Amino acid sequence: MTALLSLRALSQTYVSTPDLAERMANLAGAKYRELRVRAVNEVSFDVAEGEVVGLVGESGCGKSTLGRMVVGVETPSGGTLAWRGATLEEMTPEQRRQWELEVQMIFQDPFASLNPRMRVEQIIGEAPVVHGLIKRTERRDYVAELLGKVGLGADIMSRYPHQFSGGQRQRIGIARALALRPKLIVCDEAISALDVSIQAQVLNLFEDLRAEFGFAYLFISHDLGAVEHIADRVAIMYLGRLVEIGTADEVFENPRHPYTRALLAEAPRIDRRGQDFTPIEGEIPSPLDPPPGCAFHPRCARATQACKGAMPELRAGRDGRRTACILEHGEQP
Amino acid sequence: MSIAADTPLRRFAVDFLRSPTAVIAGLGLLAIALAAIFAGVIAPQNPYDLAQIDIFDGSLEPGSEGFNGFKYWLGSDEQGRDMLSAMIYGLRISLMVSFIAVSSAVAIGMVLGLLAAWRGGTVESIIMRAVDIQLSFPALLVALLLLAALGKGVDKVIIALILVQWAYFARTVRAAALVEIRKDYVTAARAAALPPSRILFGHVLPNVMPPVLVIATVQVANAISIEASLSFLGVGVPITQPSLGLLIANGFDYLLSGRYWISFYPGVALLVTLVCINVVADHVRDILNPRLQR
Ligand SMILES: Nc1ncnc2c1ncn2[C@@H]1O[C@H](COP(=O)(O)OP(=O)(O)O)[C@@H](O)[C@H]1O
Ligand SMILES: [Mg+2]
Numbered sequence: 001m002t003a004l005l006s007l008r009a010l011s012q013t014y015v016s017t018p019d020l021a022e023r024m025a026n027l028a029g030a031k032y033r034e035l036r037v038r039a040v041n042e043v044s045f046d047v048a049e050g051e052v053v054g055l056v057g058e059s060g061c062g063k064s065t066l067g068r069m070v071v072g073v074e075t076p077s078g079g080t081l082a083w084r085g086a087t088l089e090e091m092t093p094e095q096r097r098q099w100e101l102e103v104q105m106i107f108q109d110p111f112a113s114l115n116p117r118m119r120v121e122q123i124i125g126e127a128p129v130v131h132g133l134i135k136r137t138e139r140r141d142y143v144a145e146l147l148g149k150v151g152l153g154a155d156i157m158s159r160y161p162h163q164f165s166g167g168q169r170q171r172i173g174i175a176r177a178l179a180l181r182p183k184l185i186v187c188d189e190a191i192s193a194l195d196v197s198i199q200a201q202v203l204n205l206f207e208d209l210r211a212e213f214g215f216a217y218l219f220i221s222h223d224l225g226a227v228e229h230i231a232d233r234v235a236i237m238y239l240g241r242l243v244e245i246g247t248a249d250e251v252f253e254n255p256r257h258p259y260t261r262a263l264l265a266e267a268p269r270i271d272r273r274g275q276d277f278t279p280i281e282g283e284i285p286s287p288l289d290p291p292p293g294c295a296f297h298p299r300c301a302r303a304t305q306a307c308k309g310a311m312p313e314l315r316a317g318r319d320g321r322r323t324a325c326i327l328e329h330g331e332q333p
Numbered sequence: 334m335s336i337a338a339d340t341p342l343r344r345f346a347v348d349f350l351r352s353p354t355a356v357i358a359g360l361g362l363l364a365i366a367l368a369a370i371f372a373g374v375i376a377p378q379n380p381y382d383l384a385q386i387d388i389f390d391g392s393l394e395p396g397s398e399g400f401n402g403f404k405y406w407l408g409s410d411e412q413g414r415d416m417l418s419a420m421i422y423g424l425r426i427s428l429m430v431s432f433i434a435v436s437s438a439v440a441i442g443m444v445l446g447l448l449a450a451w452r453g454g455t456v457e458s459i460i461m462r463a464v465d466i467q468l469s470f471p472a473l474l475v476a477l478l479l480l481a482a483l484g485k486g487v488d489k490v491i492i493a494l495i496l497v498q499w500a501y502f503a504r505t506v507r508a509a510a511l512v513e514i515r516k517d518y519v520t521a522a523r524a525a526a527l528p529p530s531r532i533l534f535g536h537v538l539p540n541v542m543p544p545v546l547v548i549a550t551v552q553v554a555n556a557i558s559i560e561a562s563l564s565f566l567g568v569g570v571p572i573t574q575p576s577l578g579l580l581i582a583n584g585f586d587y588l589l590s591g592r593y594w595i596s597f598y599p600g601v602a603l604l605v606t607l608v609c610i611n612v613v614a615d616h617v618r619d620i621l622n623p624r625l626q627r
Contacts, residue, residue: 068520072523072524072526073523100524101526104524105524107517108517112518113518113521114518115536115539126525127522127525127526131526160340160341173521176521180525
């Protein structure tokens with residue numbers, strides 16, 4: 001069976017070239033250079049139908065950028081992204097349309113993610129009408145049904161976003177994503193901005209919807225407890241790269257990459273809910289100027305001379321878990 | 334207030350009605366606009382219908398009666414035109430010219446500003462360089478040179494005003510749109526594969542309208558005064574369709590000979606119009622300024 005989504009060496013490099021004024025300043029001896037940020041660096045993994053993949057990493061490591069490429073609002077600068085086996089280049093217009101509609105996104109900030117000048121009915125019902133999934137005359141009923149699915153009443157349809165609480169807004173955002181009958185939903189820190197009491201409710205809603213519709217989720221989160229709770233597999237990112245990926249049980253029980261270990265170090269085993277990362281010693285290196293070799297070596301307690309050499313590959317071990325650490329590779333037969 | 338009726342427009346109206354000054358200015362503006370629109374009905378005389386004016390009633394003082402008992406409330410000019418009527422008709426020309434010019438400038442500036450913000454890169458550079466160049470010359474000078482080249486006429490004045498004003502709107506719309514486009518609701522619209530035109534005009538545009546509205550109001554006042562200056566300088570509207578500015582210019586020669594009313598009343602009308610617009614614009618800006626919002 002082909003995976004729903006497969007990423008191969010997917011990369012996103014942001015280049016900022018000096019503007020006209022800076023180039024003129026350069027003529028006079030200033031040193032404005034072209035800046036390159038490798039926000040996502042050769043990331044490869046698959047998401048199967050109905051699977052929940054948790055994506056974890058410190059702020060700025062490229063999680064959102066990866067998510068935006070997966071939903072198609074950013075074009076990758078390198079590597080391939082395939083949906084149902086067809087890469088972006090191979091896709092026919094119908095396949096591309098299918099990918100665009102079948103992957104939807106839910107956002108962190110429930111205030112910025114709804115258009116303040118639209119009523120709930122239009123926020124949720126616009127896209128399905130535009131894409132011909134429903135007729136304009138069916139919109140009210142369709143939106144009412146979706147609101148029911150996310151636990152809201154149909155009577156709120158003609159209200160504006162500012163009239164709702166954060167949790168309600170997040171539910172409206174979820175209904176908007178559901179409206180296009182997606183197969184994969186990218187949740188970018190979708191519960192981080194909510195009150196702790198609401199977080200659990202929304203997390204449960206994600207699980208209920210998954211049980212009902214069989215969605216796959218790419219669940220980006222800071223909240224290790226939430227990830228452990230909902231994810232089938234967990235991918236750990238550091239400075240644009242994937243450093244470890246495996247089933248949630250394996251990664252949480254027996255983290256192999258030193259970075260994963262550091263992340264999990266002080267999170268209590270019993271209940272990680274609401275737990276942010278323990279700050280790891282040392283600063284996150286600048287993505288503009290990543291360290292040579294393994295990007296984690298300046299902060300790694302176990303780093304050796306060899307770690308400064310080559311960037312370790314993400315290599316599969318016996319159990320299908322993949323880790324990007326030469327120390328781990330060395331231990332394996 | 335019921336919750337369902339709490340629309341953005343209604344909140345705006347409630348806020349606006351809170352300031353007595355703004356309400357008075359708004360009513361004044363409404364009266365001025367109505368007088369201009371219904372000039373043909375309201376004005377006692379059609380000052381450009383030669384059959385209605387009497388040369389023997391020339392240069393009458395305000396309040397005097399003409400040969401046939403016609404009362405000249407604000408006096409008459411050299412040709413015997415009723416100044417009150419001439420003023421109302423002049424107001425109509427002034428308002429019409431600036432309103433058409435500003436609406437066109439808003440439309441052009443909005444499309445170019447949205448395009449610059451959305452496309453970025455070369456498209457944005459070209460549009461924004463043009464804006465910079467446009468804004469680096471004084472508006473009156475550009476309009477003056479343009480009219481010197483194009484010649485007189487209401488349409489030419491409108492073209493000149495559009496040319497000196499579109500850049501303000503392009504710049505404002507681009508800046509506001511850049512902020513909006515980064516917000517998640519636009520990302521959601523893109524993830525939903527909505528066509529770019531729909532995202533820009535349906536989603537982004539309504540959210541960049543507040544600053545545009547404020548600037549548009551201020552620019553109507555600016556357009557009126559630029560037009561008045563151009564007409565005063567003799568390169569604006571033709572003598573057959575005099576605006577307030579041209580009336581002031583016409584009366585200027587008589588100012589020193591004591592017949593102040595020919596220039597004075599159109600001047601007052603111009604001033605009152607500009608003050609009303611600016612007071613309303615100020616208040617609209619205060620309401621829409623997010624930092625002042627509760
Ligand atoms: N549009 C952009 N232009 C330039 N740099 C960007 C852009 N978007 C993100 N970045 C950079 O890419 C890196 C990854 O960002 P992001 O994907 O938002 O990280 P995360 O979601 O993990 O916090 C950061 O260093 C960020 O500054
Ligand atoms: Mg992020």
